[in-house]
Amino acid sequence: MLSALPSFEDVRVLVVGDVMLDRYWHGATARISPEAPVPVVQVCADELRAGGAGNVAINAAALGCQATVVGLVGEDEAGSVLGERLRAQGVACRLEAVAGVPTITKLRVISRHQQLIRLDFEERFDARHAPRVTAAALEALPGMQALILSDYAKGTLAEVAALIAAARQRRIPVVVDPKGTDFARYRGATVVKPNLAEFEAVVGRCADEAELAARGAGLCEALELEALLITRSERGVTLITRGQPAWHLPARAKEVFDVTGAGDTVAAVLGCALAAGLGLRDATALANLAAGIVVGKLGTAAVSVAELRAELSAQAPLPQxxxxxxxxxxxxxxxxxxxxxxxxxxxxxxxxxxxxxxxxxxxxxxxxxxxxxxxxxxxxxxxxxxxxxxxxxxxxxxxxxxxxxxxxxxxxxxxxxxxxxxxxxxxxxxxxxxxxxxxxx
Missing domain, CATH: 3.40.50.620 (HUPs)
Structure with missing residues (x-):
């Protein structure tokens, strides 16, 4: 069992993918609208956070890593605010602005710590913009110790195969947080990290853990992946590594408050841990621990080194x-x-x-x-x-x-x-x- 955190101080990671601005309106509800059977929210606070690949990069920076993010934004206020939020939290930004397309924004209305509704403002980025992402990523890649690809199917990673190939040529581990059913586009990655629903959408429904392990091993072989990390909500995570038995880890959450951004945290901690020199099992254990912490927070959030260290201490076996x-x-x-x-x-x-x-x-x-x-x-x-x-x-x-x-x-x-x-x-x-x-x- 992992007993101590690695040093993240000199670790350099590159995050490429769909960046977005997460906006939260907080307010009290005391009555139902006379116009429709919905609560009236008296908005008293407006909070802005980086989401998607931006949240992955912030999670990496929160660990002490030197994080750089590459993505697409619109030529608008939301894009400028997103860049400001990222830089304020220690993330180096290569955000390519695209005319005529809005920055992806998700507005959540929160009352009494409960999400009432989410409003999405977005358009998929056209594939013609992908070469700008590829060029910026390849320019930033030298000297990196891990590449984390955060795919929300918004068009940023249209040339993902070229990014994976470039990283593997430099022996840089690649962690992919996937989207959609075409996992072949992630061929050659080090680890692909789907949730259970995403995994079963690709391989079919699995009746039990044995079938899940068998189909995961087949997918690893077919796509030349070193491993699959399947997140399974309250059942924890399953690591399937080529040539080795599946490894199941129970969930570590004490109380699930909000799962928003939990996948971002897992991808970030997994990538940073591999970059810091941990093996796949130890990196998975650390990512699973981080997920248990972050789901106890409201909205997109990061996990600190102090929180991880405290949780490691709490989980450590008693001396004998x-x-x-x-x-x-x-x-x-x-x-x-x-x-x-x-x-x-x-x-x-x-x-x-x-x-x-x-x-x-x-x-x-x-x-x-x-x-x-x-x-x-x-x-x-x-x-x-x-x-x-x-x-x-x-x-x-x-x-x-x-x-x-x-x-x-x-x-x-x-x-x-x-x-x-x-x-x-x-x-x-x-x-x-x-x-x-x-x-x-």
Missing amino acids: GVIDTAQAVEAVAKARAQGERTVLAAGRFTPFDAQSLAWLEAAAALGERLLVAPLADAQAVAILAALRAVDWVVPLTDTAALTTLAAAARPDVLAVPCGTALPAMAAGVTVVELPAGRALG
């Missing part, structure tokens, strides 16, 4: 065996966050015998996790760490050290042998005296 006090504090806190009670059992366990084992099993029955603190008992440490009932062992020198450990880790229960005299424990720590143990004295 012999640990120190600092690790014990973290382990007990994680166990508590998972709804588990921790018992700190302190005692002398040399010689280790049936009496010692029975006493530890009695202590373990008081909670879900057992932290054992042998006092001045170095001989017993290895034995204790090997016991199935014991989660962690923190060797201590005396009862004063036990008091310090209990105050720092704040276990739910402190189990000690009968007759042990201890100073008052911190609030919330219940002290239980168990018979048959060797007194700490």
Whole structure:
């Protein structure tokens, strides 16, 4: 499992695709219109964000990458605003302005954190404009470590095959967020990232995961892809790599608030992770983690390094065996966050015998996790760490050290042998005296 984030500081990624301006009108609703059975929204805020390939680039920049975006806009105010928003968030822009075609704009009306309606203002860009995109992308490609193609079927990527070929010739990984049913146009890409509906529109409905894996493997072979990453909503993601078994990862979202732009985040994090040197599995795990964060936000949004690092820490497995006090504090806190009670059992366990084992099993029955603190008992440490009932062992020198450990880790229960005299424990720590143990004295 991925345990730490790679460094994104010097990573350079190029995003090419359909850029758009996402506009949000926020307001309260208190009545129904007398003209039609619809709510009346009193608009009080107008918010502008970059969407589509622009949102992909912003997600890359939020990780600390050096992100450049290439796309088509209209010769209008929306195109100018979109460029301003991108540059303000650290994205270098190569936006080619086209006369007579509006910048793609999506207006969402939001009330009480709920989207009431979306209005789209757009026209598909003609294929004759695609060479301008290709020229700008090929000019920006040297020195890049990943190419992310964000296809919303608006005409920007009419020459996508040329972009894939140019990147692969330079050994630059290519991540494609696809659209439509003609996946042959993405032949030779490193990873194509459809959602389940998009995938099944190409290969047909899959009855189960085995059929999904088989058809995905066939598509990888036919299109010379290194991998397919299929996003499956609440069922997580499936990575299908040529020559390897399918890998299924569960969804990581705690609460789904808004799925807008989640695909952009997955494409961005996947591409940036590959550019930073991660393998496909680790890059997929990181992208899946990012998706779980971003769906908890309203509208098109980015995921920060701090959020990813915190989520990685929360998902990391608890330590095992012999640990120190600092690790014990973290382990007990994680166990508590998972709804588990921790018992700190302190005692002398040399010689280790049936009496010692029975006493530890009695202590373990008081909670879900057992932290054992042998006092001045170095001989017993290895034995204790090997016991199935014991989660962690923190060797201590005396009862004063036990008091310090209990105050720092704040276990739910402190189990000690009968007759042990201890100073008052911190609030919330219940002290239980168990018979048959060797007194700490």
